[in-house]
Amino acid sequence: MTRPIFTEAGLRAAIERELPGVRADLERLVRIPGIAFDGFDHSHVERSAEAVAELLRGCSLDVRIVRSGGQPAVIGRRAAPPGAPTVLLYAHHDVQPVGDISLWESDPFEPVERDGRLYGRGAADDKAGIMAHVAALRAFGDDLPVGVVLFIEGEEEYGSDSLERLLREHRDEIASDVIVIADSGNWDIGVPALTTSLRGIVNCFVEIRTLEHAIHSGMFGGAVPDALTALTRLLATLHDEHGDVAVDGLISRGGATVDYPEDRLRHESGLVDGVSFIGTGRLTDRIWTKPALAILAIDAPPTTGAPNALVPAAKAKLSVRLAPGDNPKQAYAALRSHLEKHAPWGTTAVVTIEHDGDPCVIDASGPYFDAARGAFEAAWDGVKPVDIGVGGSIPFIATFQEMFPAAAILVTGVEDPYARAHGPNESLHLGEFARVCLAETLLLAKVAEAAAADR
Structure with a gap:
């Protein structure tokens, strides 16, 4: 059997033909509020999985919905032509909660286009990742040059608790030569990127109790410590005067190959005028390869209606992003030791872990990475992709x-610096999405060519 010959012009035309339908199906997915967090209606996650399964069946894949004690994932398969490699295409169909609905300019689950961007929860993270995979499959039709396995997870935003079990249970089904993880982003609008490092994560809680019950702040204040003051003093020890993390035992690295212009980072992050950056070193090192520590929340009386009473107990949630090369278990032990050591005034810091995840570094060399770079450069009309780190975490990459x-792991994505994933008014740049769809289509063709050249 003679394999079809794919030209760049032919694949461009195929993507152009498929994009209207791809966008319509993306909007249908965005309308499903599939949130895997506790307290939400998980029937929508089931609906989301069924919708993804239907899309994959429409691409002539053998499809199963699977689970291992968590939310449903979807596996779709099509066998490779003789001698061709197999490519695993990953994305996730669950989404973040919307948060404060008043901060959204439109209904988060009714997609709306404004100024070339499609707004809606999950439009960028990560339902566009799913549809980029579908777009590539539709562009090839029955003439796929490689085997494909699509693994579309259903609880990534909630921590991927069952993902490792799923991967191990279905290991033989998903074994691949190339793995494309479409859950990252590009360096800028008009500049593609491959993600080659990600930070790990440790989330934990710290609680301090000073009193058996609340007491009058006037009668006892000045001699008896309250828990909230003790907690804030403890939290203040986590950073030095420059804003660098001051926890001994955490790994810190440098070596980012690109830098972030200060004005661009200030604009993209929405930093308020007059507020300085924290930390030392290059900005890309601070957000990609050095540890970061954030106080995510504090349990304490709200300001409205707070009595004049000393608070008996206070609790905070901490999140540490770990430099590539660090170990989450050792990092948690270092953080717990710091908190216990620095608890003020004879108090005891009770530290409990919520979850952790490994950082990763990817050796982005070899023929399949060359194929990816060539596909990106063609899709972005001659703009060469850059290798970037990501300050966020995708712990399952280590799995x-x-x-x-032996597999080449390509971490790609549809997001840009203005996508606001996880925040209000999440959006997808439609022009960049079209390039991502073309790039993945070209990638599959180039992977087949690279494998044929290696035989």
Whole structure:
């Protein structure tokens, strides 16, 4: 059997043909509020999985909805032509909660286009990732040059608790030569990127109790410590005067190959005028390869209606982003030791872990990475992709690395610096989405060419 010959012009035309339908299906997915967090209606996650399964069946894949004690994932498969490699395409169909609805300019689950961007929860993270995969499959039709396995997860935003079990249970089904993880982003609008490092994560709680019950702040204040003051003094020890993390035992690295202009980072982050950056070193090192520590929340009386009473107990949630190369278990031990050591005035800091995840570093060399760079450069009309780090975490990449050590892992995505994933008014740049769809289509063709050249 003679394999079809794919030209760049032909694949561009195929993507152009498929994009209207791809966008319509993306909007249908965005309308499903599939939130895997506790307290939400998980029937919508089921609906989301069914909708994804239907899309994959429409691409002539063998499809199953699977689970391992958590939310449903979707696996779709099509066998490789003789001698061709297999490519695993990952994305996730669950989304973040919307948060404060008053901060959204439109209904988060009714997609709306404004100024070339499609607004809606999950429009960028990560339902556009799913549809980029579908767009590539539709562009090839029955003439796919590689085998494909689509693994569309259903609880990534909630921590991927069951993902490792799913991967191990279905290891033989998903074994691949190339793994494309479409859950990251590009360096800028008009500048594609491959993500080659991600930070790890440790989330934990710290609680301090000073009193058996609340007491009069006037009668006892000045001699008896309250828990909220003690907690804030403890939290203040976590950073030095420059804003660098001051916890001994955490790994810190440098070596980012690109830098973030200060004015661009200030604009993209929405930093308020007059507020300085924190930390030392290059900005890309601070957000990609050095640890960061944020106080996410504090349990204490709200200001409205607070009595004049000393607070008996206070609790905070902390999130540490770990430099590539660090170990989450050791990092948690270092943080717990710091908190216990620095608890003021004889108090005891009770520290409990919520979850952790491994950082990762990817050796982005070899023919399949060359194929990806060539596909990106063509899709962005001659703009060469850059290698970037990401300050966020995708811990399961380490599981893929451990399970499939010979596979090339390509971390790509549809987001840009203005996507506001996880925040209000999340959006997708439609022009960049079209390029992502073309890039993935070209990538599959180039992977097949690279494998044929290697034989």
